[in-house]
Amino acid sequence: MNIAEAIRTEAAASRFQISRQAYTDPAVYQLEMDRIFSHCWLYVGHSTEIEKPGDFKTRTLADRSVIFLKDRNGSIRCFLNVCPHRGAQVCRLSEGNARSFSCIYHGWIFENTGKSLSIAEPETYPPNFGEGGRNDLVPVPRFEEYRGFWFVNFDRKAQSLRDYLGDACDYIDVIVDQAATEMHIVGKAQEYSARANWKLLAENSTDILHVEALHPTYLDLVATNSGGAMKRGKMLGKCVDLGNGHSVIERQATYGRPIAQWISLWGDDAKAEIDAIYDRLVKMYGEERAIRMARYSRNLLIFPNLVINDIMSITVRSFQPKAADYMEVNVWALAPKEEIGTPALERRLSNFLEFLGPGGFATPDDIEALESCQRAALSAREAPWNDLSKGFDPKSADKVGDTKDELPQRAFWRGWQARLLSTGA
Amino acid sequence: MRELKDWSRSDIEDWLYSEAALLDEWRLPEWRQLFTEDARYLVPNMAGDPYAPPESTLYLISDDGHHLTERVKRLGKKTAHAEYPHSTTHRTISNVRFLGIGDGELKVSCNFTINRTSSQSGVIDTYFGRQEYKFVQADEKLLAREKRSILSIGALRPHGKLSIIL
């Protein structure tokens, strides 16, 4: 398909549309792997997942297997999981703790700093054979961190992570600063998938227009839990195009939040705790920012495939396209370290599971909707356009809108198109 | 008055088979009656320790009695879109083992395989693993106080969701 024609706008009717072929065409998927996933910053993991020297996780980013680890000297590193000899995967475990890695094929061994420790029959090679680190593990081209979140970029010439995140940094700060200590990943990732194009999940993650239609069973649960105090209704807040394809919705929370909005289900003891948390935030950040941190929630999309949703709980979600119609999804729970071992964490995890994940009261219905869109997109020839016009004003810059506008989706697609059209990348 | 030690394996098998039938037939409020008011229904995350405490680690499902009742209510609604119209499921239970009696509970494990056909796509997904039950005696009946479904499928791929009750 022609990328330049994938987005269609019609000023007279304030229409903004997307070609449905963009979800189904294998050639588009290939182009995305080349021009988006090989040039954008991709989230790999959180520093608290690898706390001790030797801790490692193997992860897949844009089809590349990588090893995310803390080396014997305490430095966090990331290597391509491929043996410099004849290309077997050096690490065959999904996680663990190791001072070194030895390849099963011919036995080459590597320190967790990436340095070659030994090769098979070294006496049969010339003495300068390993010079210049040519027998070492290959580090990912770029590897940078923002506030505990580590990202990889396969483009050596990419802009810095900080510049890439741009205005999204403030929203990450508002989340991370809620912790009195630091934010910590709790437990392991939920690993699931969807038989749908990855862009459908990107659109869905910053869409609250769908909540009442798609998630009434969740809203019923929330109403029961809060004794009816949490009502559906107009949500105060806004959505913002953060540039580079990133976007956010920030709005008043209509459910209990561990930091810091109490509901009756949690009991009176919890109320005192939650009030104290709120007071701490006011003291540290002033009332305006404290209200934002405590009583507002955020759906944040970092282009192309990272979502940090600070809603009834905090979830970090990344998704890996595997084909035009299939993606793998990994989801983590994030919590302030001071909550670990206290009832506060229990509330946070209960909030998480009520809504989120493959067994929640809402996420399965999201997946059902995405898969439904994917099947229907096969009618693209006769019914070619998806509509994302809500809140679209062709005369405005389209940078800030109401919470239920489709502005975050438009921001995503503009970022997508710009990347696919840039041949210089 | 019947006691926990009076239940034979074939009694337990009958219980498990009728539980499976109620789930396959989508008679969920009746299914809920097989459990105590305060029952827990747990599906640990496959990536972690299946016995890690759900209060401090991320599960896939960690229902207390309240949430289990609400889950049953949800699945009875037409707006539980992932399961409406209902999928077709077949549960097979085998390898039933007594794990012992203690703390007023009879502990049992069994293997399960569930084939689910989506009403929307016709795609068939297979869930399999081990169930662990803790039963209590309630008058003449046996009620489950805990059901822990330990999946052996590695990841929910390509299943994507866990919208049925295991």
Ligand code: FES
């Ligand atoms: S491929 Fe690794 S040692 Fe040969």
Ligand SMILES: [Fe+2]
């Ligand atoms: Fe949703």
